[in-house]
Amino acid sequence: MxxxxxxxxxxxxxxxxxxxxxxxxxxxxxxxxxxxxxxxxxxxxxxxxxxxxxxxxxxxxxxxxxxxxxxxxxxxxxxxxxxxxxxxxxxxxxxxxxxxxxxxxxxxxxxxxxxxxxxxxxxxxxxxxxxxxxxxxxxxxxxxxxxxxxxxxxxxxxxPIGTVMDSLLSSTGIAQNKRFATDKIGIIDVGFRTTDYTISDKGRYSERGSLTTKNGISRAFAQIGSKLKDACGIDIEIYRLYDAVDKGTIKVRGKSYDLKKITEHAFKQLASQIAADANQVWEDDWDIDAIMITGGGGAVLLPYMEAEIEGAIIPIKQDLDYRLHNVRGYYKFGLYTWANPKKK
Ligand SMILES: Nc1ncnc2c1ncn2[C@@H]1O[C@H](COP(=O)(O)OP(=O)(O)OP(=O)(O)O)[C@@H](O)[C@H]1O
Ligand SMILES: [Mg+2]
Structure with a gap:
């Protein structure tokens, strides 16, 4: 069934x-x-x-x-x-x-x-x-x-464990990638409001090495929004900035504003902060084998973070919107738990 x-x-x-x-x-x-x-x-x-x-x-x-x-x-x-x-x-x-x-x-x-x-x-x-x-x-x-x-x-x-499950389990919920079952992996999940840090040790969640900060992507968007307000006098909801930032320009009352420079600056600053927190929270976990970066904000900040993170970054599969890796992992975990009672 x-x-x-x-x-x-x-x-x-x-x-x-x-x-x-x-x-x-x-x-x-x-x-x-x-x-x-x-x-x-x-x-x-x-x-x-x-x-x-x-x-x-x-x-x-x-x-x-x-x-x-x-x-x-x-x-x-x-x-x-x-x-x-x-x-x-x-x-x-x-x-x-x-x-x-x-x-x-x-x-x-x-x-x-x-x-x-x-x-x-x-x-x-x-x-x-x-x-x-x-x-x-x-x-x-x-x-x-x-x-x-x-x-x-x-x-x-x-x-963030969903992203590990997504890499560890096949689409039918069977453990397919040994590495995730044996290694110690740090995950950085950059979201809209928050960034979550956690460790999967041999496929198990470890509360040690876990942290939540308010350094979500909205922090960079708020900075971009406030610079924009200085330029055009209008408060733009941060929700609305995603497309504009993606395009590098926004039109307000018919006039175009270039966003590339302020975006570059805001993303760089946020990425440094997120990386610094990772280096600190995992200071004693020098035995981490690799680090995964996930979440919609992770996709946006990845290019800025690579240089600042101490450790090897495992790229996650590019076959899906970064916002969806966790949830695909949850689904696979559901299959693993309920549809494959015998496991392997
Ligand atoms: N197509 C898209 N539309 C809107 N935002 C996108 C898109 N693709 C990537 N993003 C980025 O994804 C971010 C949201 O990521 P995600 O869905 O992982 O956050 P969240 O899980 O809702 O937030 P949190 O983890 O703080 O609870 C947005 O802030 C934006 O920068
Ligand atoms: Mg999230």
């Missing part, structure tokens, strides 16, 4: 998920749904593609980009204390509404928690998710569908 496994990585920037076939990625934002004033799209019929709306406990929520566009009281998942209790449930249910194709089957979940939340919240999160969830899914035309999804098992992992 095929197992119904879903991996979910709820980051402060993006929620990432996979059911083994499809990947889902949306901004970790939700807000109370409002009635549409005008229909969104004048030229095309509404599609359900980016419409993410659920009703939980009598409250209707827009989730992801839809919340950013339509809700007046956006909730960002940045509040550390609410992260597990309320935010993660809504983001997880929104994920299930898209990725569960057959609601008659029980689902098994593998979910990642930030290093700094792992020990304290792993049991609470598992307990909250392991139940039958009753909620409504609302499509772009406003039609409500009653949904019940039974989550029969939950495993919680420290977020």
């Amino acid at each position: 095929a197992e119904h496994i879903i991996g979910i990585d709820i980051g402060f920037g993006f929620t990432k998920a996979t059911n083994g076939h499809d990947f889902l990625i949306f901004k970790s934002i939700f807000g109370e749904a409002v009635q549409f004033q005008i229909k969104e799209n004048l030229l095309h019929s509404n599609t359900d593609d980016d419409h993410l709306q659920i009703e939980v406990d009598n409250t209707s929520y827009f989730v992801g980009e839809l919340a950013e566009r339509q809700s007046s009281d956006r909730t960002f998942t940045l509040d550390q204390t609410q992260f597990v209790s309320s935010s993660s449930k809504i983001l997880a249910l929104a994920t299930l509404s898209k990725l569960v194709k057959d609601t008659s089957q029980p689902i098994k979940l593998v979910v990642g928690l930030p290093i700094g939340h792992y020990r304290e919240y792993k049991d609470e999160l598992a307990k909250m998710l392991k139940t039958t969830h009753h909620f409504y899914v609302i499509n772009a035309d406003g039609e409500r569908t009653k949904t019940s999804i039974q989550v029969s098992d939950v495993r919680v992992l420290p977020q």
